[in-house]
Amino acid sequence: MKVKDLAVLVVLGAVALFGYDKYKSYAADEVQSQAVQASRPVRPASPPVEDRSWIKSDAAPAAPGSASAGAFKCDGRTHCSQMTSCAEATYFLRHCPGTQMDGNNDGEPCERQWCN
Known part of the structure; x- marks a missing residue:
């Protein structure tokens, strides 16, 4: 070596x-x-809060005319053709800005389609 x-x-x-x-x-x-x-005592970490507001609900839609006013919310719809019931159209007319559902301004929306 x-x-x-x-x-x-x-x-x-x-x-x-x-x-x-x-x-x-x-x-x-x-x-x-x-x-x-x-x-040392170990404190369990709280799980992170995840934003799931973008996920659509799996709940079945209510039958036309059977939903209460609490089930509706202003979401940008303004015309009768976008509504599914007279109750929904009435809610939108009373609570949402810019609706175009009461042509004769008598307070009753969608008279030809839903509220006749």
Whole structure:
């Protein structure tokens, strides 16, 4: 065995020993850290709140004329052809701006389609 080869082996052995020593100290610190955390009461993390307002409801639509006023909301519809009942048209006329469902301004919407 040459001196050069022996020197390389000594250097590699020293590097391996140094790395192993660092690994042992890291592993010991990790075990100690886990022991400290185990002694503390762990508070469960609250689950993140997810915005699901964009998902359509699976509920079946109500039969025409049977829904209460609480079931309707202003969503941009303005014409009788977009309504499904007289009650819905009446709600939209009374509560939503810009509706075009009462041609003669008598307060009764969609007289030819729904409210006749």
